[in-house]
Amino acid sequence: MEENHLFPVFFKVHRLQILVVGGGAVGLEKVSALLDNCPTANLTVVATWFLPELEALVKNAPNVTLVQKEFSCGDMFGKDLAIAATNDHEFNYFVWEKAKCSKVLINVADTPELCDFYLGSVVQKGNLKIAISTNGKSPTIAKRLKEVLQDALPGSLNEILDKLQLIRDRIKGDFSEKVKQLNQITDVLVKKD
Numbered sequence: 001m002e003e004n005h006l007f008p009v010f011f012k013v014h015r016l017q018i019l020v021v022g023g024g025a026v027g028l029e030k031v032s033a034l035l036d037n038c039p040t041a042n043l044t045v046v047a048t049w050f051l052p053e054l055e056a057l058v059k060n061a062p063n064v065t066l067v068q069k070e071f072s073c074g075d076m077f078g079k080d081l082a083i084a085a086t087n088d089h090e091f092n093y094f095v096w097e098k099a100k101c102s103k104v105l106i107n108v109a110d111t112p113e114l115c116d117f118y119l120g121s122v123v124q125k126g127n128l129k130i131a132i133s134t135n136g137k138s139p140t141i142a143k144r145l146k147e148v149l150q151d152a153l154p155g156s157l158n159e160i161l162d163k164l165q166l167i168r169d170r171i172k173g174d175f176s177e178k179v180k181q182l183n184q185i186t187d188v189l190v191k192k193d
């Protein structure tokens with residue numbers, strides 16, 4: 001079976017500077033995804049025009065700046081991550097080149113082969129977060145799986161996490177003893193019948 005070699009990480013995006021080039025349908029989708037996960041994400045969106053929905057979304061977000069202009073090399077300065085989401089394939093390549101020159105990790109929305117990272121479909125239940133990737137095969141299936149898991153996972157999972165954190169903070173002893181006790185307490189979750 002073919003395997004997915006993407007390595008998932010969970011970025012603290014409020015500590016990063018993120019550039020999005022393009023403010024149309026896909027720019028809106030990517031900005032929404034970032035803000036859904038982290039309302040305090042630091043985003044700069046550069047585009048020649050913006051969808052009104054995007055302007056409305058970021059209206060009261062001081063951490064998001066919309067810059068209406070053509071993208072230029074200087075926009076990459078000081079950025080940690082970038083997303084190229086214009087409707088111009090050649091231009092997205094140009095943005096990719098600028099990101100590479102500046103050693104900025106980039107997602108090119110219309111060219112998976114150029115992407116350093118993909119965005120995932122994200123299930124959220126309080127502190128719990130599950131990211132799904134289909135290796136770029138079918139974002140629609142990723143979205144559907146997210147919907148299935150979002151419904152199937154009980155809201156009480158977040159309470160369990162809160163309780164486990166309290167227990168984790170209270171257990172004394174050396175590290176291996178702590179791991180042993182935490183595994184015993186949670187054994188019930190994986191025990192068959």
Ligand SMILES: C[C@@]1(CC(=O)O)C2=NC(=C\c3[nH]c(c(CCC(=O)O)c3CC(=O)O)Cc3[nH]c(c(CC(=O)O)c3CCC(=O)O)/C=C3\N/C(=C\2)[C@@H](CCC(=O)O)[C@]3(C)CC(=O)O)/[C@H]1CCC(=O)O
Binds near residue numbers: 107121
């Ligand atoms: C998961 C999600 C995250 C997000 O964007 O936040 C995401 N795409 C979502 C939706 C979606 N995207 C597209 C459709 C239309 C139907 C279809 O094509 O299936 C729908 C469905 C819809 O909108 O309903 C079209 C599309 N997408 C890509 C291309 C380019 C190409 O494949 O060449 C084209 C064709 C454009 C064209 O034909 O012109 C590429 C990528 N899209 C990815 C992520 C990465 C792979 C993730 C993975 O490994 O599975 C990757 C590789 C790069 C990236 O964008 O990071 C988000 C679901 C959010 C949710 O959970 O609700």
Ligand SMILES: NC(=O)c1ccc[n+]([C@@H]2O[C@H](COP(=O)([O-])OP(=O)(O)OC[C@H]3O[C@@H](n4cnc5c(N)ncnc54)[C@H](O)[C@@H]3O)[C@@H](O)[C@H]2O)c1
Binds near residue numbers: 086108109
């Ligand atoms: N990865 C994904 O999830 C995904 C999903 C659907 C489509 N796509 C691809 O993404 C691309 C973008 O589609 P869209 O629907 O958002 O397009 P769109 O027409 O809605 O928006 C294009 C945006 O690019 C901006 N732009 C164009 N040239 C620019 C420049 N030189 N400098 C700055 N901004 C510039 C425009 O101002 C506009 O904001 C398409 O090529 C499509 O194939 C990707």
